[in-house]
Amino acid sequence: MTTLPNLLQRSYQEVPDKTSIILQHAGQPDTSLTYRDLIHGANRFTLTYAREGIKPGEVIILILQHGEDLIYAFWGAILHGAIPSIMPFLTEKLAPEKYRADLTSLISITKPTAIVTYPEFEAEVRSALVEGDSVRHVILTSQIEAKTEPDFNSLQGFNASPKDIAVLQHSSGTTGLQKGVALSHRAVLNQLEAYGKTIRLDPASDIIVSWLPLYHDMGFIACFLLPVLLRIPLVNMSPFDWVRAPYRLMQSVSQYKGTLTWLPNFAYNFCAHKIRERNLEGVNLSSWRAIINCSEPVHVESHDLFFEKFSAYGLAKSALQTCYAMAENVFAVTQSPLDGIPAVDEIDRETFMTQRLATPPIAGQPSMKMTSSGHPLPNTKVRVVDADLNDLPNRSVGEIAMQSDCMLTEYFNRPDATESAIKNLPAQGGVPAAEDGSGSVVKNGWYLTGDYGYIADGELYVSGRKKDLIIVGGKNVYPQDLESLASEVPGVHAGRTVAFGMYDEEEGTEEVVIIAEADSKDPAEQQAIADAIRKHVTKSSAIALRHVKVVDDKWIIKTSSGKTARSANKEKFIRELS
Amino acid sequence: MSNEIIASLAKFIAEKILKQPSKVISADEAIISSGLIDSFSLMDLALFVEDTFNVRIEDTELNAETFDNLTQLAALIASRK
Numbered sequence: 001m002t003t004l005p006n007l008l009q010r011s012y013q014e015v016p017d018k019t020s021i022i023l024q025h026a027g028q029p030d031t032s033l034t035y036r037d038l039i040h041g042a043n044r045f046t047l048t049y050a051r052e053g054i055k056p057g058e059v060i061i062l063i064l065q066h067g068e069d070l071i072y073a074f075w076g077a078i079l080h081g082a083i084p085s086i087m088p089f090l091t092e093k094l095a096p097e098k099y100r101a102d103l104t105s106l107i108s109i110t111k112p113t114a115i116v117t118y119p120e121f122e123a124e125v126r127s128a129l130v131e132g133d134s135v136r137h138v139i140l141t142s143q144i145e146a147k148t149e150p151d152f153n154s155l156q157g158f159n160a161s162p163k164d165i166a167v168l169q170h171s172s173g174t175t176g177l178q179k180g181v182a183l184s185h186r187a188v189l190n191q192l193e194a195y196g197k198t199i200r201l202d203p204a205s206d207i208i209v210s211w212l213p214l215y216h217d218m219g220f221i222a223c224f225l226l227p228v229l230l231r232i233p234l235v236n237m238s239p240f241d242w243v244r245a246p247y248r249l250m251q252s253v254s255q256y257k258g259t260l261t262w263l264p265n266f267a268y269n270f271c272a273h274k275i276r277e278r279n280l281e282g283v284n285l286s287s288w289r290a291i292i293n294c295s296e297p298v299h300v301e302s303h304d305l306f307f308e309k310f311s312a313y314g315l316a317k318s319a320l321q322t323c324y325a326m327a328e329n330v331f332a333v334t335q336s337p338l339d340g341i342p343a344v345d346e347i348d349r350e351t352f353m354t355q356r357l358a359t360p361p362i363a364g365q366p367s368m369k370m371t372s373s374g375h376p377l378p379n380t381k382v383r384v385v386d387a388d389l390n391d392l393p394n395r396s397v398g399e400i401a402m403q404s405d406c407m408l409t410e411y412f413n414r415p416d417a418t419e420s421a422i423k424n425l426p427a428q429g430g431v432p433a434a435e436d437g438s439g440s441v442v443k444n445g446w447y448l449t450g451d452y453g454y455i456a457d458g459e460l461y462v463s464g465r466k467k468d469l470i471i472v473g474g475k476n477v478y479p480q481d482l483e484s485l486a487s488e489v490p491g492v493h494a495g496r497t498v499a500f501g502m503y504d505e506e507e508g509t510e511e512v513v514i515i516a517e518a519d520s521k522d523p524a525e526q527q528a529i530a531d532a533i534r535k536h537v538t539k540s541s542a543i544a545l546r547h548v549k550v551v552d553d554k555w556i557i558k559t560s561s562g563k564t565a566r567s568a569n570k571e572k573f574i575r576e577l578s
Numbered sequence: 579m580s581n582e583i584i585a586s587l588a589k590f591i592a593e594k595i596l597k598q599p600s601k602v603i604s605a606d607e608a609i610i611s612s613g614l615i616d617s618f619s620l621m622d623l624a625l626f627v628e629d630t631f632n633v634r635i636e637d638t639e640l641n642a643e644t645f646d647n648l649t650q651l652a653a654l655i656a657s658r659k
Contacts, residue, residue, distance in 0.1 A: 026637065026638050027638045092610070092611050092613070092642060093613040093616060093617070094613075240617065241637070243617045243618060243620070243621070244617065244620055244621060244624075244637040244638075244640045245621075245637030246621070248637075270618070274621045274622070274625065276625070473618065531601075535612075535613075538613045538616075539612075539613055542613070544613075544616040544618075544619075546597065
């Protein structure tokens, strides 16, 4: 069994001149990095980590932007046997004091030994440090050791065992940053092997093109670890450049004959609505064999919009594919078969809503279209269970549970969170539970995903969420984070706020709604409070709010135990809108 | 002229981007660095400027250094007309 450093070393020895990553920055020429460049750059950081006395198994937080430093700092940590975790960089949208508070909280749970950042950002990072915390070194990109030939025998990463934790992944926001998903070498490599087979990866012909940020699982695994470790060239642009010029994705696919891309659902709408024909002159998209829709609910209408727009440029309909993934399984859980278009299941709306059953449409009654997320990966089992964890029959909606040989080891330093997410389920239909070889504490357990769905014809249809989570543009947002921020605004009743997401068809993603109770019944004052909530929440979470509604006392529905009932409040909001 | 450009931009941002038609956006209020317009909507603003004033703003210019309020954006538009 190998580890991540073993694979890097082999690539360095066997294909040193092969292109690994082509880095793109708007307005600058592309930078091409071979495996030799990659290892040399990484080794500079490895030597630096060793110089600073960082030990294998210790966590290093990387606060760096899209570019070579981030790539080298990451792989340097892997070669050193330290555990890297990529944290989003501060953007102008987010208030620095909130960023600092999130970083302080991340440090208190993850207990990193070191943080790597730019000299210009050092003061910001240091201001998040507190007396007695775990951080011993703030390593600046200006203090990195000079380039030398790597001495693989002396690199401590080669002492790692496959069951050791290789990387930590966090999702965003105050809540997300407190739950680092710890993934072993074995889990990562098992996922890459299973997923690589499923999508029939070919290092001789495939080229991945991506704008996804590396602090998110889809960008981090599918568009960074997978290409680098499996020798698939990666064309990587900055998310900041893409969002201002989405046509760059098409131009890059055309220029480099890209074959594979992963996108969240909103990006299909975004590209279809916002790219002008003049930016597509001469673009040829016929090389694109799979564009995989993942990380937020898939809407077939988004695929249709995208195809309508880009078919004139050679896009094949069969390129539009789907996947269901989560960091807790490293990445993919299911994937649509690439030799056709994903199945669309048309079901009766009423039966689905009231009986939680996916049954064929009835003539003359409203129906809805569900898009398949495909089959489980060869190493992953999926079942759908009821609230008592009993298996449900096909076409019954329940919670999706999964088990594989690539599951998380744990939520890092969070045994409480690990325990509540992983359950022992009764054996399924006489099939013995897979021996979990990932070195995980999850032995024989099933991970309860918090997502609802059903199985039909062996394919998984994801239909909603049990957990209160909003997914905006592929980014997970915890409503409790937004609610506590809204409660901080003067005039708002503490604890009397509710946040939820509402799907917007035009945008192809959820939009955030916040409702807050206020003392004042004066419309002008309520409007002023609404503006203040909007400003404060956006600055503190980097999430734009679509609707902010300030209401009188007792508008918000609470459960008998005093908790905010988000779905009941959402229904009430929708009723009042219409 | 400049006031007309500012009024037209303010109306577009309030109605189409923020979806709060009654919102008043003053000419020297920060719109990018304040987070009022998020990065996903910057494209909309650029396309509106192009369609309405026949002036192109490059994607590399969609940042607070190039313009951060309506007065600055209107000046940029006027300078390219």
